[in-house]
Amino acid sequence: MCKDCLFKQPLFNILNPNELETLNQNRYEVRYKKGETIFKQGSALTHIACFTHGMAKIYIEGLNNRNLIIKIVKRGEMVGGPGMHTDFKHHFTVTTLTDTQVCLIDAETFQDVVKSNNKFALAMMKKINTQGIKNFEKFINLTQKQMPGRIADAIFYLSDFVHESDHFDVVISRQDLADMTAMTKESAIRILKEFKDAGLISVEGNHFEILDKETLRKICRTG
Amino acid sequence: MCKDCLFKQPLFNILNPNELETLNQNRYEVRYKKGETIFKQGSALTHIACFTHGMAKIYIEGLNNRNLIIKIVKRGEMVGGPGMHTDFKHHFTVTTLTDTQVCLIDAETFQDVVKSNNKFALAMMKKINTQGIKNFEKFINLTQKQMPGRIADAIFYLSDFVHESDHFDVVISRQDLADMTAMTKESAIRILKEFKDAGLISVEGNHFEILDKETLRKICRTG
DNA sequence: TTGATTCATTGATAAAAATCAATATATTTG
DNA sequence: CAAATATATTGATTTTTATCAATGAATCAA
Incomplete structure (x- = not known):
């Protein structure tokens, strides 16, 4: 039941019980194993995913088999995408990084609720625009910073956001890190090593630790 | 009067006469000379601009005095930005490229109309998401293409979109072209020269002409 | 467990792009 | 009009980043 869901979108509190029940009637739960694809770029957007367990990467499949990871999602987050209300196609691919459980809510039903509840519609718009602001920041990060700045961004x-701690075991591969920062895997590894040698971070396999937050933050800012 | 405006947003046709009149009561026209700033990044978002004459560049002010032009707007277009419905700040700067005339509609009034008219809200959401899809394409263009691909993109x-012809006089400077394609002015000029030498385009000062659309399109696609 | 496959790392080299510097060409302004 | 200012262009050089190649480490399936 959506109304009792521990990982309910704060957004859904705007809905009245009827509307929430409508969503509840038009959803189903799915479990994915690590590495499986929830949404595939180019395919029809028929559902919106709400994550109740696990993590996934959202990435744009670009040119020459290169990907650009735009976000990592985890429990409690909702994933629709800009295909919602427009061409109803997925404009990115969502692949799980761990075993994952999601609720898939029917997109048409969802849109009906948006149509019927202005407050909800406004909240959705706010959500979309907040993402838009983040995308602007990402544009600057990716186009105006050199590799160290971009890697520092990714580490933060x-x-x-992802692990909410300054020491953590990453769920992404080095290739993923490269896909987040628009560089090659080799370059990403080299920058990590530079940071390690400079004593800014400690990296041992998948275990990361931020040692000198100040300097790392400075690298972020200056690019 | 908005209702008789030649450059009325198609979007505004969704509004009923009362709503349109409300907007009409809360707008005013302003003329800008070439090079003036309509919206300044960081300042309060108090109005939405509808262009009735002229052109402007929308750009993010990034790091080290570098800008990233994300759009060129012209007559008939509306400019709000992701600050709408969120923090009500501007997240980009809008500067005119020619003498320009805009209608500035009060943002609060605009939001009231969004709140009161679901169809309008949905249409706005569609518009915002359409822009979101374009931003995804821009991410790929800027991060996965080399300079020739990016310049070719800009030329198209x-x-x-801007001049709607394959021969045109640009209203932007070489620096602006560089700011659209995330490179230095010198690099942009060099690529233009390469294209010229290869017979793909003709450039004479501000007059551009596309000569070999096929090849240019190929450069776009392969990056 | 072991071969196979994927992932991670390192070094050498090449390619791409920025920077610096100089000059030319417009454009504006007193 | 002419000086001053901004914009555009070109070449030489350096910096940044990708590519290529080789090897090591980890993970997976039979």
Whole structure:
């Protein structure tokens, strides 16, 4: 039941019981194993995913088999995408990084609720625009920073947002790190090593630790 | 009067006469000379601009005095930005490229209309998401293409969208072209010269002409 | 467990792009 | 009009980043 869900979107509190029940009637739960694809870029957007367990990477499949990871999602987050309300296609691929459980809510039903509840619609718009602001920041990060700045950004993203700690075991591969920062895997590894040699971080396999947050933050800012 | 405006947003046709009149009561027209700033990044988002004459560049002010032009707007277009419904700040700067006339609609009034008219809200959401899809494409263009691919993109953007002809006089400077493609002015100029020498385009000062659309398109695609 | 496959790391080299510097060409302003 | 200012262009050089190649480590399936 959506209404009792521990990982319910705060957004859904805006809905009245009827509306929430409508969503509840038009959803189903799915479990994915690590590495499976939930949404595939180019395919029809028929559902919206709400994560109740696990993590996934959202990435754009670009040119020459290169990907750009735009976000890592985890429990409690909702994934629709810009295909919602427009062409109803997925404009990114979502692949799990761990075993994952999601609720898939029917997109049409979801849109009906948006249509019927102005407050909800406004909250959705706010959510979309907040993502838009983040995308602007990402544009600057990716186009105006050199590799060390971009890797530093990614480390803080993992630390602040994904793992919420300054020491953590990453769920992403080195290739993923490269796909987050728009560089090659080799370059990403080299920068990690530079940071390690400079005593800014400690890296042991998948275990990361931020040692000198100040300097790392400075690298972020100056690019 | 908004209702008789030649450059009325198609979006505004969704509004009923009362709602449109409300907007009409809360707008005013402003003329800008070339090079003036309509919205400044970081300042309060108090109005939405509807262009009735002229052109402007929308750019993010990034690091080390570098800008990233994300869009060129012209007559008939509306500019709000992701600050709408969120923090009500501007997240980009809008500067005119020619003498320009805009209608500035009060943002609060605009939001009230969004709140009161679900169809309008949904249409706005569609518009925002359409922009989101374009931003995804821009991410790939800027991060996965080399300079020739990015310049080719920009030329098609100017040709297809801004000037709607394959020979045109650009309203942007070489620096602006560089700011659209995330490279230095010198690099942008060099690529233009390469294209010229290869017979793909003709450039004479500000007059551009696409000569070999096929090859140019190929450069776009392969990056 | 072991071969196979994927993932991670390192070094050498090449390619791409920025920087610096100089000059040319417009454009504006007193 | 002419000096001053901004914009555009070109070449030489350096920096940044990707590519290529080889090897090591980890993970997986039979």
